[in-house]
Amino acid sequence: MAISALLTDLYQLTMLQVYFERGMNEKAVFEFFVRRLPEQRNFLIAGGLEQVVEYLEDLHFSSDELDWLADCGRFHRRFVGSLAGLHFTGGVDAMPEGTPFFADEPILRVVAPLREAQLIETRLVNLLQFQSMIAAKAARVRLAAPGSLLVDFGLRRAHGAEAGLLSARASYLGGFDGTATVEAGLRWGVPLFGTMAHSFVQTHASENAAFADFARSFPLANTLLIDTYDSEAAAHGVVALARQLAAEGIAIQGVRIDSGNLGEQARRVRAILDSGGLSGVRIFASGNLDEYAVQALVAGGAPIYGFGVGTRMNTSADQPYLDCAYKLQEYAGLPCRKRSAGKATWPGRKQVWRSYDSRGRMFGDRLGLLAEACPGTPLLQPVMRGGRRVAHLPTLSASRAYAQAQLLTLPSGMWHLGPAELYPVEVSAALRQLAEEVDRRTGAGGQASAAATDSRAPA
Amino acid sequence: MAISALLTDLYQLTMLQVYFERGMNEKAVFEFFVRRLPEQRNFLIAGGLEQVVEYLEDLHFSSDELDWLADCGRFHRRFVGSLAGLHFTGGVDAMPEGTPFFADEPILRVVAPLREAQLIETRLVNLLQFQSMIAAKAARVRLAAPGSLLVDFGLRRAHGAEAGLLSARASYLGGFDGTATVEAGLRWGVPLFGTMAHSFVQTHASENAAFADFARSFPLANTLLIDTYDSEAAAHGVVALARQLAAEGIAIQGVRIDSGNLGEQARRVRAILDSGGLSGVRIFASGNLDEYAVQALVAGGAPIYGFGVGTRMNTSADQPYLDCAYKLQEYAGLPCRKRSAGKATWPGRKQVWRSYDSRGRMFGDRLGLLAEACPGTPLLQPVMRGGRRVAHLPTLSASRAYAQAQLLTLPSGMWHLGPAELYPVEVSAALRQLAEEVDRRTGAGGQASAAATDSRAPA
Numbered sequence: 001m002a003i004s005a006l007l008t009d010l011y012q013l014t015m016l017q018v019y020f021e022r023g024m025n026e027k028a029v030f031e032f033f034v035r036r037l038p039e040q041r042n043f044l045i046a047g048g049l050e051q052v053v054e055y056l057e058d059l060h061f062s063s064d065e066l067d068w069l070a071d072c073g074r075f076h077r078r079f080v081g082s083l084a085g086l087h088f089t090g091g092v093d094a095m096p097e098g099t100p101f102f103a104d105e106p107i108l109r110v111v112a113p114l115r116e117a118q119l120i121e122t123r124l125v126n127l128l129q130f131q132s133m134i135a136a137k138a139a140r141v142r143l144a145a146p147g148s149l150l151v152d153f154g155l156r157r158a159h160g161a162e163a164g165l166l167s168a169r170a171s172y173l174g175g176f177d178g179t180a181t182v183e184a185g186l187r188w189g190v191p192l193f194g195t196m197a198h199s200f201v202q203t204h205a206s207e208n209a210a211f212a213d214f215a216r217s218f219p220l221a222n223t224l225l226i227d228t229y230d231s232e233a234a235a236h237g238v239v240a241l242a243r244q245l246a247a248e249g250i251a252i253q254g255v256r257i258d259s260g261n262l263g264e265q266a267r268r269v270r271a272i273l274d275s276g277g278l279s280g281v282r283i284f285a286s287g288n289l290d291e292y293a294v295q296a297l298v299a300g301g302a303p304i305y306g307f308g309v310g311t312r313m314n315t316s317a318d319q320p321y322l323d324c325a326y327k328l329q330e331y332a333g334l335p336c337r338k339r340s341a342g343k344a345t346w347p348g349r350k351q352v353w354r355s356y357d358s359r360g361r362m363f364g365d366r367l368g369l370l371a372e373a374c375p376g377t378p379l380l381q382p383v384m385r386g387g388r389r390v391a392h393l394p395t396l397s398a399s400r401a402y403a404q405a406q407l408l409t410l411p412s413g414m415w416h417l418g419p420a421e422l423y424p425v426e427v428s429a430a431l432r433q434l435a436e437e438v439d440r441r442t443g444a445g446g447q448a449s450a451a452a453t454d455s456r457a458p459a
Numbered sequence: 460m461a462i463s464a465l466l467t468d469l470y471q472l473t474m475l476q477v478y479f480e481r482g483m484n485e486k487a488v489f490e491f492f493v494r495r496l497p498e499q500r501n502f503l504i505a506g507g508l509e510q511v512v513e514y515l516e517d518l519h520f521s522s523d524e525l526d527w528l529a530d531c532g533r534f535h536r537r538f539v540g541s542l543a544g545l546h547f548t549g550g551v552d553a554m555p556e557g558t559p560f561f562a563d564e565p566i567l568r569v570v571a572p573l574r575e576a577q578l579i580e581t582r583l584v585n586l587l588q589f590q591s592m593i594a595a596k597a598a599r600v601r602l603a604a605p606g607s608l609l610v611d612f613g614l615r616r617a618h619g620a621e622a623g624l625l626s627a628r629a630s631y632l633g634g635f636d637g638t639a640t641v642e643a644g645l646r647w648g649v650p651l652f653g654t655m656a657h658s659f660v661q662t663h664a665s666e667n668a669a670f671a672d673f674a675r676s677f678p679l680a681n682t683l684l685i686d687t688y689d690s691e692a693a694a695h696g697v698v699a700l701a702r703q704l705a706a707e708g709i710a711i712q713g714v715r716i717d718s719g720n721l722g723e724q725a726r727r728v729r730a731i732l733d734s735g736g737l738s739g740v741r742i743f744a745s746g747n748l749d750e751y752a753v754q755a756l757v758a759g760g761a762p763i764y765g766f767g768v769g770t771r772m773n774t775s776a777d778q779p780y781l782d783c784a785y786k787l788q789e790y791a792g793l794p795c796r797k798r799s800a801g802k803a804t805w806p807g808r809k810q811v812w813r814s815y816d817s818r819g820r821m822f823g824d825r826l827g828l829l830a831e832a833c834p835g836t837p838l839l840q841p842v843m844r845g846g847r848r849v850a851h852l853p854t855l856s857a858s859r860a861y862a863q864a865q866l867l868t869l870p871s872g873m874w875h876l877g878p879a880e881l882y883p884v885e886v887s888a889a890l891r892q893l894a895e896e897v898d899r900r901t902g903a904g905g906q907a908s909a910a911a912t913d914s915r916a917p918a
Contacts, residue, residue: 006642007620009612010653013641018676024662068645074680114662121656125615126623153468156584157780159626161466162619164585182472183465186527194469199577199787202795203483217477221533227799229901259799311780320779321616321770328658336661340686340718442688 005061008122016115017079026332028114029349031106032128038319042414045139045403046095046107047131047170050393053384055123056088088116092384098173098403099379100410102425104367105352109380114331121326129322130163131170137316138174139407141309143415144295149306151193152179153286154314167314173400188396195223195256195284202228208237215250223254223284231257235269239276254282262287263302270303284308291417337438346431347438352379362409368428464520467581475574476538485791487573488808490565491587497778501873504598504862505554505566506590506629509852512843514582515547547575551843557632557862558838559869561884563826564811568839573790580785588781589622590629596775597633598866600768602874603754608765610652611638612745613773626773632859647855654682654715654743661687667696674709682713682743690716694728698735713741721746722761729762743767750876796897805890806897811838821868827887
């Protein structure tokens with residue numbers, strides 16, 4: 001995914017011009033975090049780091065882009081000239097993809113010359129929010145159906161091409177078994193699954209003609225869509241067809257139901273298949289599914305082997321965005337923070353330490369200053385230095401395995417879909433003290449002042 | 460946006476293999492439509508056609524992609540070989556971008572050899588859903604604030620790169636004045652707007668130092684972000700700064716408030732600016748805005764000149780997907796339709812005719828067969844023939860002007876955000892009759908049968 005350096009907000013470039021003209025380019029520290037978890041989420045899952053690293057390694061302005069900037073009448077030519085050599089030369093520390101995280105915890109820290117660190121804000125938020133949100137949604141579907149085959153079906157209603165691709169990636173990271181999106185197989189090796197469309201049935205003279213054609217072309221991977229006209233009638237047809245095909249050495253592997261009451265239909269279809277000797281034919285269900293619908297089907301004992309989950313997961317429909325930010329925490333050695341109503345942030349370079357009980361279950365995080373040595377496992381790890389990655393990133397399937405193991409360490413209340421007890425994230429005394437110091441220093445209007453400072457914790 | 464032909468669902472390729480092996484490639488007719496309008500939408504706005512045409516003109520498999528398909532162990536090599544020469548050679552008719560539309564109305568029809576028409580399904584839905592949804596959301600914001608400056612601020616929380624770009628495009632189509640997304644300026648000439656970030660204020664020793672630096676670098680386009688610490692204190696600072704800068708011939712153009720009670724803060728800041736002689740300085744507001752919040756601010760008389768609307772519009776947060784489909788309506792000359800529970804469709808090649816009253820207001824649509832001559836203006840127009848566009852598509856700004864004019868022709872009840880009376884879309888007698896005929900022909904299981912047919916209108 002080649003991404004233009006102009007995939008950014010205009011204000012990044014206007015600020016950069018000022019910084020250029022004032023010679024401001026000291027070291028800046030920005031952190032990405034989520035201010036509040038959505039009500040319907042007990043945790044989020046860090047995702048998108050690989051795409052962030054790829055973006056940073058490739059960051060540059062093309063000559064066409066520079067020409068356009070110079071000619072758009074908005075910028076000074078000397079400034080545009082300065083962008084020609086811009087690359088990312090900074091450092092990145094981050095939680096590995098697949099790590100569960102909570103409100104106020106930075107999942108990524110950038111330390112870089114101010115202009116570089118500022119320019120990348122928009123794309124970093126764009127990448128980290130989306131995959132963290134989708135991986136968490138997918139993990140909830142996985143928790144609802146630990147033993148089921150789960151396949152991402154949502155490319156068509158994802159928000160554009162990249163959302164479709166990255167939701168295939170992020171849902172696999174969060175615990176899905178695969179996707180229908182072919183390009184995700186090519187790019188990241190995500191396992192591919194697919195069935196057939198209603199149109200396929202309609203182009204044939206009969207359902208069974210369609211099913212027979214498909215099974216003969218795919219004798220080892222055929223899941224027949226049986227709800228184009230009437231699922232039960234189609235199931236009877238499948239029983240008859242299976243006998244014919246058996247003579248050719250071909251077995252029908254599965255059927256898909258995509259409409260109506262999925263649990264009820266699955267039960268009726270199961271009975272028809274079983275009494276027709278097709279107990280090995282698996283039922284796959286799709287259509288308007290999310291973690292709640294899947295949970296209800298599983299809890300109701302519906303004889304469904306696998307679920308195609310699309311639209312509602314790929315758009316994170318019940319919560320299609322996160323209240324997240326990439327905020328300046330330190331500039332030229334001075335910690336800083338924002339105090340805007342409801343949007344105050346914790347200053348300085350921070351680390352998150354996670355503690356586990358004797359059974360290996362997470363029991364609390366500490367948010368503190370990087371320089372502190374808090375008890376627990378530090379979650380942010382070095383990823384890039386001097387603009388280059390310090391080590392290979394894990395493969396996607398390794399990150400997925402890590403995420404699955406991490407889910408097992410969550411407090412068990414979080415294995416349910418409903419609201420769990422708030423996970424404890426303690427703010428260190430040193431960090432609270434720094435916030436007070438910063439407020440005293442910046443006062444009202446950012447100037448040293450005797451005005452009362454707001455030393456409350458960020459809301 | 461070069462899009463891989465592999466940006467599709469696996470089942471498109473498996474179906475294509477069967478079609479190849481059975482020699483099935485007769486003319487197929489597919490239509491894209493929305494089954495039901497979301498509860499919170501009285502209308503949608505057709506969007507995405509330009510991207511559809513670009514995708515279809517460029518559709519091909521690269522040799523790398525063909526190699527991967529041949530080696531993935533899933534397809535027959537002769538079939539993969541047949542994809543090498545695949546291009547789109549068909550025809551497209553569509554409603555022009557910017558046209559309001561309603562449930563069951565096709566906004567795009569593809570007539571093409573079956574394999575081509577099937578392969579493109581996923582991407583066409585992906586493109587048409589997103590921009591139609593965002594253009595409609597943007598139009599609602601525009602209806603809520605007819606006289607305000609409206610700017611798309613949502614790239615960072617859009618679902619990936621393309622969603623950010625296309626929501627800049629679609630929100631402009633729907634009536635916004637511009638976007639902060641720089642690349643949308645380069646690609647489509649969408650006007651660009653921007654201010655500054657909190658980090659910009661924080662990198663300076665004081666707010667006023669930051670504001671002065673910015674105004675000197677951008678003497679003709681400066682909107683100062685005043686809520687980093689305390690908006691009212693900052694407004695007083697702006698008054699003092701304006702006097703200094705006036706001596707240099709520089710005028711401050713605007714201030715932005717991004718947090719807290721926007722209406723209340725705008726009033727207080729307005730009073731401070733006015734009493735400081737800065738009545739020409741405009742107030743710009745952002746933060747968690749959507750059509751409802753904007754409407755409340757406008758109705759409350761908040762002295763806000765412009766709104767930056769981001770996340771909630773770019774994700775269409777209250778309704779992040781449409782219940783839409785691209786369905787086969789005819790194959791090899793035979794009309795067809797799906798009868799799945801709750802998902803039945805109208806068969807055949809269709810047209811939508813729109814009628815207007817004497818004041819030029821829309822008063823009803825007729826959904827009928829293309830071959831009929833219904834009264835009213837036919838909305839689907841020829842776009843492509845033989846795989847090439849038949850005429851230049853309108854520029855984005857022409858489409859935007861058309862969309863704005865179209866909004867004025869909506870029944871006035873739809874100018875409000877709440878639910879309006881359902882817009883009448885009548886189904887022609889000939890179309891109802893065809894649906895009955897198709898049901899009689901396909902019967903249960905798609906085979907001629909005496910079973911009762913379901914001739915109800917699609918739910």
